[in-house]
Ligand code: DAT
């Protein structure tokens with residue numbers, strides 16, 4: 001079963017959106033497999049966003065991610081990487097559809113509340129980076145009510 005890495009960024013935590021965001025993934029039917037509330041160090045944030053290190057906004061992005069605690073999660077389910085991105089919405093919240101997390105709760109691209117892996121391959125890398133200790137192995141008793 002596919003897994004994705006989801007992180008509620010410091011603004012999402014400060015604005016009290018943790019429960020709302022978790023609820024959207026839960027209600028969809030995806031399964032929570034890992035959850036940590038943590039502060040990240042600069043070098044760790046730089047590693048997470050290494051692909052963007054040449055971008056002019058990189059330093060500001062890293063400053064933002066380390067500005068307060070984040071909620072790091074692993075969610076599992078059929079198609080969870082692509083569907084997770086749809087639940088999150090477009091990178092620029094002003095272009096995100098209403099009904100998406102960024103569309104409903106954010107305005108500026110540099111305060112867009114949440115991160116989600118953009119491909120199965122990056123999800124694997126991000127889960128290994130954020131959850132080196134591994135995730136929780138369990139199966140929801142609702143599985144047969146969600147999958148046919
Ligand atoms: P996403 O988070 O939708 O996967 P991304 O991986 O391209 O987007 O970029 C990571 C984060 O960097 C994004 O959530 C917000 C920030 N960012 C992206 N493009 C930006 C830009 N043009 N100006 C400022 N911040 C930007």
Ligand code: MG
Pocket residue numbers: 116117118
């Ligand atoms: Mg990205």
